Amino acid sequence: MDMDKLSLFSDNRIRYLNIILNDEIFEGNFKDLLKGFDELRAITFVSSPKTFFDLSKEFQKIILVLGIEDNDAIRSFDGINPESITDFLNDLDKSTIESIKDQKTEVRYAPLGNTIHSKIFLLRNKKQKRLMVGSANLTQNALSDNSQFEDILVYDEEYNPKIISIFEKRFEYIYSRTIDFIPERYKNSKEAVISFASAEDNIELIKELAEKNKLVGISSEVLEKITIPNFEAQSVNIDIEHRKAKISKKIFDEITKKTKNGLIFLPKDQIEKKKSAFIDLMEHKKDKEEGDARAGITYNPADGLLYLSDKTIYSKKIEDKNEIAFFLDKIEKFIEAYRIFTIGTEEEKFETQIRVFEAILYTFVSPFIWELRKMYVDEKQSEALRADIPIFLLIAGKTQTGKTHILEFLKVMLGHKFYIFDKEVKPQNIKAYLESKEVFPLLIDEVSKQYFSSTSDISYKGEEFVKTMVNYLKDTHPCVIATTNNKFGVGSQVVRRIYYLEMKVSFDMKKREEMDDYHAEIIGDLNNNFFRDFLYRMATKLNQGYNVSHDFLKIGREIFKEYFDETGKRIPDWFNRSVLDDYMTKSRNIWKMLYDTKKDGFKVKGKEIYVDTRKVFGEDHYEKENAKNFLPSSIIKEDSVVLILDREGFFHFIEYKEKIIEKLKRVINK
Structure with a gap:
């Protein structure tokens, strides 16, 4: 955690985090309060174990008593669920795990039937003691001085020894009524962490957890x-x-x-x-x-x-460069089919090839999308940015644009180790898959538009479901790669959580037989070795430390460049250098066409545009509602009886420049 970013007060900012040090307002950096101490005893809720222990790296000894947040009673059951404990440990780095094994770090929690809501932090070294107490947990949100009002009182022993003594006794009192959170079998393991606990391991762990709660004496x-x-x-x-x-x-x-x-x-x-x-x-x-x-x-x-589930390594490096060249040739030939066998201009064919490669790239990166999202949040210190890296890829296009061919090609490249749905899939199943810990992507052919656009409160599909999955999935999880028709339309809050690629050209059905033979020759001798090598290389890069950028597929582009360099092959022209924004382009074109062809339905009044929906859409309610989905929410000022848009925002959106005569008319009318 970059604590230098935790500036408490600065000019032109609301003072969310209020720290009082020895009865005076403290205007320094939170990090300064921790300097010089080598022991930390803390009672606090921890949203991210990694963030907490990154913050406390400098301490030689740590005792952490886990609390809960307001209205979070379900957390009180974490201590009897092996899954919750392994999730906690798997969020830690190796040095923290070693510190736990060396008994330099201790983690405890309240037994069943009890919850801890206190926030107490005791710091000490050989000469000095310090107390921090207040409303703030030791979490990123609480200490970032960003939109969350928090107060912390800080006292040094030399200034107020009595208050230090009171809270030391309080800490010991709470500590004595807690249970060790780290199972003994984990402490004694030779591995850095047990991440693949078998059913037998979990049963042994449940026995230990039951025994701990039993011994604490719960009535x-x-x-x-x-x-x-x-x-x-x-x-x-x-x-x-x-x-x-x-x-x-x-x-x-x-x-x-x-x-x-x-x-x-x-x-x-x-x-x-x-x-x-x-x-x-x-x-x-x-x-x-x-x-x-x-x-x-x-x-x-x-x-x-x-x-794999049998604990054998799936990620595996290819040693033979000729084998890498073989797979690159296959990918190039597959993408070339979207030029040879399609109908359209050369520019449209080229744009389609770019999108085919992006679909392949996203799929290859997808088993580590969850980690890129996590790293991005940690780097930028903003949980809101998790949604900037989408867990859904949608390949859109009308019939015969080769969407299903992409899924079939990926199916072979990835080794048939996952589903490709050739019939309607139950949304409940997709939800279950996303909540699993397996990381292989799910391929779905022709997903229903309603799966993403429904506004109902159903917990397994619709706008709220998509936003929830993208915002709140934090542990390991798979991604969804799906196809849909080009009539797909959703609100701006959903689309920014989806990577949307639109196919530009259709296949020439007169060349169907030739095309099928070409496709069969490509996939006939493929296997998943290339994919396994890609995952090995990606894991290596992530283990060495990686800065995630707005282009969340950048790491995949780097790996493919390595492939081309190692084999001496020229990087193809369709090799794209950044993420695409097809949905924005599509949205802009829809409204630009509406404005150009039905301008009498748009009345400019001052800083607003009044849209006569009857003139623009006729009586077609569906077309009207669908078109509104393609408007950024920031542009819509009112949507009730009339549709009112922000003039400047709308013109910027459709890239329209008002003519001088139009501006004059508007000024005169005003």
């Missing part, structure tokens, strides 16, 4: 009252955490039983007898039954590589 009355809040009717924004919480509650139900003296935890031997129930829970058997037949390709944070 039967408290156990009886433990419930998971019912979120079914609430916002989908909490649905991902809710899924975890439901698993935790099921685990809780399995490891406890009712007796005449109330609810108690089961002993280890009785938990062992319920092995099959835990296997179903931890392997998400229900999700598998819904059709997820992909190979288990998951990320291992210990080395940054991808592994």
Whole structure:
């Protein structure tokens, strides 16, 4: 975490973060408050373990007691769900893991039935002690002085020894009623982290977690009252955490039983007898039954590589340059088909070739899209930027534009280890896939427009679902690569979360037989070796540290350049250097045409444009609503009985320059 960015107060900014040091306003940098101390004892909510431990790197000893945020009762179940614990540990770097194993870092949490909302930070060295207490957790949002009002009181022992003593005793009191969050089996492991816990590992871990909660002495009355809040009717924004919480509650139900003296935890031997129930829970058997037949390709944070479910390495380097050249030739020939067998101008064919390569590139990068999103947020210190890297790729175009051919080619290049849907897929299944930890992409042919554009509150499709998935998926997850027709249209809040590519030309059906033979020859002897090498190279680059830019596919472009350089091949003209913005271009062209052909429906009045929707769209309500989806929300000033647009914004959007005579008429009319 770049703490230099955590400026507390600066000119022309609202003072969100208010720090009082020894009864005086502190106007320095938060980092300055930590300097000179070698031990940190903290009670705080932690949204990102990595961010917390990056912030506390300089301390030789750390005790972290995990708290929860307001109205976040589901977090109180994290301590009995192996998935939550491994997620926490997998967010840590190797040095932090080693610090935990060396007992220099300790992490604790409240037992079931208890929650901790305190925010206490105690710093000390051989000569000095410091207390920080207030409303702020030690999180990026709380300390970035950005839109969240927080207050922190800071006292040094020499200034106020009594308050230091009071909170030291308070910390020890809370600490004594907490449980060690790090399982003993993890501390004693030779690996940096156990990222591929088997069903047997998870059952052993559940036994340990049940025993810890049992030993802390939770009363039967408290156990009886433990419930998971019912979120079914609430916002989908909490649905991902809710899924975890439901698993935790099921685990809780399995490891406890009712007796005449109330609810108690089961002993280890009785938990062992319920092995099959835990296997179903931890392997998400229900999700598998819904059709997820992909190979288990998951990320291992210990080395940054991808592994199969049997723990063998999937990422694998190609040693023979001739083999790399073979695959490059195949890709070039496939893309060349969109010039040889299509109808259109040379410019349109060239634009299509660029988009075919972008689709291939996105698919190859997609198993690490989740990590690029995470790195981007950490680099820029803004959670809002997570949505700037989309987890959906849409390949749009009318019939016979070769969209399905792209999916078929990718299917072979990636080794048939994932789904390609040739019929309508259930949105519920897509949601389950996105929430899984497997990272292989999902290919869907002809996804329904309503999947992205529905405005209903259904938790597995529509605008809110897409925004939720892109904004809130933070752990490892797959991406969706789908095709759709060129009538696709969604609101601006959704489209910025999708990478949209529109095919420009159609295949010449008179050349169908020749084209099919050409395609069959390309894919006939392909396999997934090239894809596995690409993932190996990408993992290597990410492990060495990588700065993510606005062009989130830049790392993939760099790898392909390496391929061309190593094999002595010329970089093709269709090799694109930056991300595309086809949806904006499409939107601009739609409204530019409407304005040019139906100008009498647009009345300019001062700084506004009044759109007569009947003159522009007739009685076609669908066409009107669909066209509005192509307008940036910032341009629309009112959309009720009439549609009113911001004049300057609209003209800038359609790249229209008012003529002098038009400006004069407007001034005269005004």
